[in-house]
Amino acid sequence: MGQNVLGQSKLLKVSVINDQHQGISAHIVAGALTAVTDSTGTALLHLSPGRYLVTISAVGYSGSSQGIVLYSDTTIAFVLQKSTTQLKPITIEADRILQLNQMSSHLLSIEQMKKLPTLMGEIDPLKSITLLPGVKNAGDAGNGIYVRGGGPDENLVLMDGITVYNPTHLLGAFSIFNGDAVKNISVIKGGMPAEYGGRLSSVISVTSREGNKDSLKFNGGIGLISSRLTVEGPLSKGKSSFIISARRSYIDQLARWIAPDSIGNNGYYFYDVNAKLNIELNAANSISLNFYTGRDNFNYDKNESTDRYRHFKANWGNTLAGATWKSQISRKIQQELSIFHNSFELGSSITYNTDGILFSSGLVDYQVKNDWMYLPSDRLKLKAGWQGTWHQFKPGAGSTSAGEQEFISKINKQYGREAAGYLSADWDISNRLNILAGLRVSYFDQVGPKTDVVYGKDGVPTGKTIAYKKGQRIAKYMYPEPRLAMRYLFDRETSIKLSYTRTVQYLHLATTSAATFPSDLWVPVSRLIKPGVADQVAAGFFKDFSKGYEFSAEAYYKQMDNELEFMPGAQLLLNQNIESEMIFGTGKAYGLELLLKKKTGPLTGWIGYTLSRTERTFAELNGGKPFPYRYDRTHDLSVVANYELSEKWTFSGLFVFSTGNALTMPNGRFVYNLGFNFSNDSPIYTNINRYGKINDYRMPAYHRLDLSATFTPNPESTRRFKSHWILSVYNVYNRSNPYFIYIDVDENKKTIQGKQVTLFPILPSISWNFNF
Structure with missing residues (x-):
């Protein structure tokens, strides 16, 4: 217990990391105050000046204590070592799931992801979350993530708060x-x-x-x-x-070395x-700077003969940059101000003899956001x-050439301003009942020049056009997005939660493919x-059992309006009239998600079913x-x-x-006579397929x-250099x-049959990882 003296309260910043120097969830006790660290392993406590014993405990780690004398704003750090025994009094993870008023959410640490079997030894956070109920992917090499019936573009993917538009390498692998x-x-x-x-689903x-x-x-790995x-x-x-962390694949280098x-x-x-x-400026202020860049490069050349040449080249990637200032203004008020930039670019070229096609597209964002939190009481x-985003869309620019003739096509750039403001209240009405209510108001307008x-x-183009000047408004939309959630605790181990969410989406992914390929x-x-709109209701039951078991069951129903699809055979690339290819409809999704987790002991894991x-x-x-x-x-x-x-x-x-x-x-299929070839005195035929209902066939399960x-040769070594296989x-x-x-035709048997394409057979891999 602290021995208090008179005076204004001081700020104690506590940082808790593990032996790998990563922030962890921990429970902090300082005098009569308690706190739980955030996602970075940090907690802020306001205490009167005096002497305190600060005690730290966390699941899976040995506890630690430190005595301090607090007469000014102070920062202290704890490094916790892993423990072979389970802490009894504190169950942080269960507390967060059961007691916090946030349902339909999951968090996977890098330690959990490292334990999962991987494709070719590559740890993949996106693939990891597809093992959770309600989250699905497109298949072995599909980079689309589908959450509760939504499309791949209906997920807000963030890296340190910065939007990522194409989050995959190797077309989704x-x-x-x-x-x-x-x-x-x-x-x-x-x-x-x-x-x-800004997104409908997740x-x-x-x-x-x-x-x-x-x-x-230093740490790294070779795969x-x-x-x-x-x-x-x-x-x-x-x-x-x-x-600073860097990664590069070397499939190209190995192939050239093996078969040059x-x-x-x-x-x-x-x-x-x-x-x-x-950078920690002081106990109450810190700044973080983030940067990411990544690229995919593909090149294919083939000389079929002296006068036949094929070439395909494509490169695409993301660049992200951001700066965030966090400030603890007073004991009850804190704020976070961020400035972000992100861009996605694609370039490709196809050449056949003297004919060629060039294509490029992209998207650039500039964003400012500011978040505030006020704690008027413990309950x-x-x-x-608020946040504001300036969008610049590059729908496509390209050229085609046939011999000495060149045809240039450039689709107009498009510009948009997106903004939103929100207010929410997290209120503990009693020790058992919590209400989380919020209202978000979003706004989007498309502006010129265009x-x-x-x-x-x-829906057919009339041949007329309208020219808009720079900054002139073309279309404007504003929507309220109410949010409401309730949590009721029956006891420390059992709770139920209810939620209603409305979301609005102002950007659409133009694609006719099954996954988000870079040409989209x-x-x-x-x-x-029109903007996409989704309304979702959900109800859940959560139970924490003894011996480290945890169970949850959630049911949901989601209604979606202004869902976008394209007419069959729609031309997306370099199409000045792309809007005429679009159709709009509705969607609905409903389901039951079950999750059973075992979190302690030598055997851990989970079973998820949807x-x-x-x-x-x-x-x-x-x-x-x-x-x-x-993807139903x-x-x-x-x-x-x-x-x-x-x-x-x-x-x-x-x-x-x-x-x-x-x-x-x-x-079915029938043969249609297109005419007659007089050069060889034979008719010209083509096959035309006949289709029935949409998506009335299922692929095999x-x-x-x-x-x-994972093999660690010397786990007890005290040397700085450590490694594992x-x-x-x-x-x-x-x-x-x-x-x-x-569909394929067997000319010999005169039959039509479907043929299946498979990507990955059995694939063994080995990787060596080190740190020092």
């Missing part, structure tokens, strides 16, 4: 998030807090870790397809730090660089804030393109009747297990099963087993999971 630079990843599927908006937030404030450290290196250390010991004659200049590689700088927490095509009532285009709302249904309805499609969304999956199961055999050996395994994706297949083992096997029983199905 890997994410852009380097595991060595990541601290954790969280996903919110429902009950979205008022500070988030918030996927990746937090990068801070550098070591004590000493210079089969890529290597990575991270350097981190203090700028001012105990107060500021930096971290046949590979030539062909190849593919990706790279990314993360950098973060944290009430108020939040308010030349718009004029469409008739039938982001387009803003306009006079013809029973769900997702539909779309468009007047122009399927006779106006509802049809299953392409009735059943989705994931089983994850980690077993710590000893300090040297840890084993992990995961099994996934899901209903096959829905797709449209022809139910997807299921896969992955295993991995990871051996993993992807798709252990060599399941031929479908990537897509196409």
Whole structure:
């Protein structure tokens, strides 16, 4: 207990990290006050001047205490060591899930992700969250994430608060998030807090870790397809730090080394660089600077003969930069001010002999946001804030050439201003009942310069255009987005939660493919393109059992309006009249999500199961009747297990099963006579497929087993240099999971049949990781 003296209260900043210098969730006791650290492992306490004993405890770590004399604003740091015994009095993770009024959310730390079997040894935060109920991916190499019936563009993907528009490498096989630079990843599927908006389905937030404030450290790894290196250390010991992490694949280099004659200049590689700088100005103020850049590069050349030449080249990537100032203004007030920039760019070229096509597109954002929190009492927490974003869309510019003739096509750039303000109240009405209510008001207007095509009532271009000057308003939208959540505690181990959320989305992804490939285009709302709107209700039951078990069950229903699709055969690239290709409809999704977790002991893991249904309805499609969304999956199961055999050996395994994706297949084919070829005296025929209902066919079920083992040769070594090996096997029983199905004609048997394309067979891998 502190011995208080008279005087104004002082700020005590407590930082808690583990032996890997990563912030962790911990419980802090200082005198009569208690606190829980945030996602960075930091907590702020306002205390009267005097002597205090500060005690720290955290699940899975040995506790620690330190006596201090507090006469001015002070910062202290604790480094906790892992413990082989489970702490009894504190269960931080369970407290957060059961007692906080936030449902439909999950958080995975990098320690949990490192234990999961991986594809080719690459830790992947995006792939990790698809093992949770209600979160699905497009398949083995699909980079789309589908949350509770939403599309791949309906997820707000953030890296340290900065929006990421294309979060994958290798067309979805890997994410852009380097595991060595990541601290954790969280996903919110429902009950979205008022500070988030702009997407209909979810918030996927990746937090990068801070550098070591004590000493210079190096870590990295060498895998089969890529290597990575991270350097981190203090700028001012105990107060500021930096971290730089880089990764590059070397598929191209290995291929050229193994087969230089046949590979030539062909190849593919990706790279990314993360950098973060944290500066503590004083106990109440800190600044963080973030930077990321990454690129994918693909090149294909083929000389078929002396007069035939094929060439394809594509490169795409993201650049992110941000600065954030955090300030504890008083005991009850704190604020956070951020400035962000992000861009996504794509360039590609295709050449065949003397004919060629060039294409480029992109998107640039500039954003300012400011968030405030006010604590008028221990039972009430108020939040308010605003944000503004300037969008610049580059829908496409390109050229085609045929011999000596060149045709240049340039789609007009588009500009948009997006803004939002919010206010929320988190109120403990009693020790059992908590209400979280919020209102977000969002705004978007499309502005010039731009030349718009004029469409008739039938949706066909009239041939007329309207020219808008710079800054002139073209279309304006404003929507209120109410949020409401309730939590009731039956006891410390049992709670129920209810939530209602309305979300609005002003950007759409123009795609006719099954996943978000780099050729896809982001387009803003306009006079013809309306914002997407979703209303979701959810109810959940949460129970924490003894011996480290935790269970949750959530049911949800979501209604979506102004869902966007394209007419079959729509031309997206270099189409000045792209809006005429769009159709709008509604969607609905509902389901039940179950999750059982075991968090303590040598065997840990979880079992997740989702029973769900997702539909779309468009007047122009399927006779106006509802049809299953392409990623409607009735059943989705994931089983994850980690077993710590000893300090040297840890084993992990995961099994996934899901209903096959829905797709449209022809139910017949007929031959159509196009005319007569007089050069060889023969008729010209073509085959035309006949289709019935949309998405009335199911691919075979997807299921896969992955295993991995981690070997640490000298776990008790006191030397600075440490290393471990990871051996993993992807798709252990060599399941031929479908990537897509196409129609083929057997000319000999005169039959038509569907053929399945599979991407990944059984894939063993090994990687070596080190730190010093």
